[in-house]
Amino acid sequence: MSAIPPMVPAAAPAMSDAVFALTLALMLLAPMAIAGVALINTGLGRSRSAAQAMLGNLALIAVAAIVFAFIGASFTGSQGLKEVVLHAAGKPWSVLGLGPFLLRGLDAAAPQAQLSVLFQFLAVAMLVLLPWGSGADRWRLAAGCASAAVLAAIVFPLAAQWIWAGGWLAALGANFSVGAGFLDAGGAATVHVIGGLSALAVIWIAGPRRGKFPKEGLSTAMPGHNAIYVLFGCLLALVGWVAWNLAGTIIWVHAPLSALPGTAINTLLSASGALAATFSVTRFRFGKPDASLCANGWLAGLVASSACAAFASPVGSLFVGGVAGVFTPLLVEVLELALSIDDPTGAITVHGAAGLWGLIAAGFFAPQAGQLLAQLIGVAALLGFFFPLIYLLFALLNRFVPFRVDPDGERMGMDLHEIGGGAYPEFVIHRDESYR
Amino acid sequence: MKYAGLLVMPAGFFLTLAALALFPDPGRRVAFVLCGLAVEGMGLAVTVRGHMLSRGASQP
Numbered sequence: 001m002s003a004i005p006p007m008v009p010a011a012a013p014a015m016s017d018a019v020f021a022l023t024l025a026l027m028l029l030a031p032m033a034i035a036g037v038a039l040i041n042t043g044l045g046r047s048r049s050a051a052q053a054m055l056g057n058l059a060l061i062a063v064a065a066i067v068f069a070f071i072g073a074s075f076t077g078s079q080g081l082k083e084v085v086l087h088a089a090g091k092p093w094s095v096l097g098l099g100p101f102l103l104r105g106l107d108a109a110a111p112q113a114q115l116s117v118l119f120q121f122l123a124v125a126m127l128v129l130l131p132w133g134s135g136a137d138r139w140r141l142a143a144g145c146a147s148a149a150v151l152a153a154i155v156f157p158l159a160a161q162w163i164w165a166g167g168w169l170a171a172l173g174a175n176f177s178v179g180a181g182f183l184d185a186g187g188a189a190t191v192h193v194i195g196g197l198s199a200l201a202v203i204w205i206a207g208p209r210r211g212k213f214p215k216e217g218l219s220t221a222m223p224g225h226n227a228i229y230v231l232f233g234c235l236l237a238l239v240g241w242v243a244w245n246l247a248g249t250i251i252w253v254h255a256p257l258s259a260l261p262g263t264a265i266n267t268l269l270s271a272s273g274a275l276a277a278t279f280s281v282t283r284f285r286f287g288k289p290d291a292s293l294c295a296n297g298w299l300a301g302l303v304a305s306s307a308c309a310a311f312a313s314p315v316g317s318l319f320v321g322g323v324a325g326v327f328t329p330l331l332v333e334v335l336e337l338a339l340s341i342d343d344p345t346g347a348i349t350v351h352g353a354a355g356l357w358g359l360i361a362a363g364f365f366a367p368q369a370g371q372l373l374a375q376l377i378g379v380a381a382l383l384g385f386f387f388p389l390i391y392l393l394f395a396l397l398n399r400f401v402p403f404r405v406d407p408d409g410e411r412m413g414m415d416l417h418e419i420g421g422g423a424y425p426e427f428v429i430h431r432d433e434s435y436r
Numbered sequence: 437m438k439y440a441g442l443l444v445m446p447a448g449f450f451l452t453l454a455a456l457a458l459f460p461d462p463g464r465r466v467a468f469v470l471c472g473l474a475v476e477g478m479g480l481a482v483t484v485r486g487h488m489l490s491r492g493a494s495q496p
Binding site: 091339377383387388 | 438442443445446447448449450452455456457458462465466469470472473475476479480484487488
């Protein structure tokens with residue numbers, strides 16, 4: 001594999017019509033990943049909150065798309081018109097894009113810029129779903145929509161500009177000779193790590209589900225209500241993820257078409273390695289493989305592939321996925337049992353931790369010298385800048401739009417409380433023993 | 437306590453920025469960036485601890 005040249009801000013090779021059409025076609029398949037995550041979010045919640053969870057998936061995507069179109073897209077700088085540049089140590093630090101609001105002028109932009117904006121729309125739609133699943137069964141729909149607006153207006157545009165649209169992280173190679181700049185072809189950082197960190201913030205602010213952590217004894221098991229939704233969601237996610245990684249490889253890394261089959265194979269191998277590892281770990285620990293943890297492992301493998309499928313070898317991808325698959329069930333257990341973090345979908349582990357691991361692994365596999373340092377600087381920005389920013393924004397938001405539903409709503413279930421009807425009206429919903 | 441941890445995390449981030457601005461040679465840069473990540477890790481640990489304490493205090 002040839003070395004990746006340092007990324008130069010706002011300079012991308014011209015795109016042929018054939019490559020444009022291929023990338024557009026791939027991005028029409030990418031929403032399958034969003035559909036898969038929506039199904040997983042719903043299936044891992046409880047039956048009495050299923051309709052609210054699925055409606056929330058749609059509502060959050062809608063809010064994020066509208067807010068991103070009105071405000072967020074102008075700050076990403078994808079159209080390359082203006083940017084806020086600071087100067088330090090004799091180098092330019094591009095920190096914010098300043099494009100027109102309401103997507104004005106997008107139809108006249110270069111094909112590559114148009115595809116970049118479309119990719120960002122899909123990315124922000126995926127991003128807002130990740131904390132939604134973690135707040136299942138207690139996070140109010142209005143608060144979820146408000147948080148989606150904050151993510152789409154402030155957090156995601158900043159991350160996208162820094163990492164994808166010629167910001168200071170993307171320009172680390174050109175300005176500071178640190179590898180090829182921070183590499184994140186498939187959105188492991190901008191979507192998954194930020195989504196995982198947002199999930200952690202939501203869980204801390206909203207608190208655990210009632211009865212999850214009793215005063216005495218171990219935490220109460222609250223299994224997801226539909227394993228078929230979850231596992232079918234994983235299959236849908238695979239289709240979308242392959243398309244997502246290929247489109248990202250073309251748009252952000254400017255890879256040649258000959259690199260695409262390998263990237264697709266690496267995505268599948270990473271997920272497969274992760275599933276095999278999680279299957280083995282849960283089989284060893286519990287005597288039988290655990291379906292929901294295996295789904296988490298599969299998804300963790302896909303998330304890790306988002307960062308490094310374009311750079312790793314097939315064996316390397318299998319290794320990256322295998323490591324993600326080993327730590328996923330263990331970290332889920334540690335977060336719940338040792339740290340009292342109630343994360344129904346495991347987004348902190350699956351998207352946050354696996355995304356960080358994939359980004360670091362990309363530093364090992366990318367051929368450019370010094371790439372690992374670039375990846376570590378990016379990880380430092382995600383943890384040291386974006387996590388406190390997200391937490392403070394959400395804590396502020398919680399003052400105006402309370403995140404947590406009232407105790408009566410939690411007892412009734414989010415379906416009846418928030419939307420007035422259940423997802424399964426013809427079935428008897430089991431009584432919750434923890435409310436006796 | 438949790439807000440103290442959240443304030444420590446950006447301090448680690450600024451260490452990594454300082455590494456870029458101050459040190460052209462890769463060895464020192466790597467050391468500073470690793471220090472920055474370690475500071476962020478400590479901040480995260482303090483935040484986690486703060487949340488566990490505040491949750492334990494408010495538990496019925």
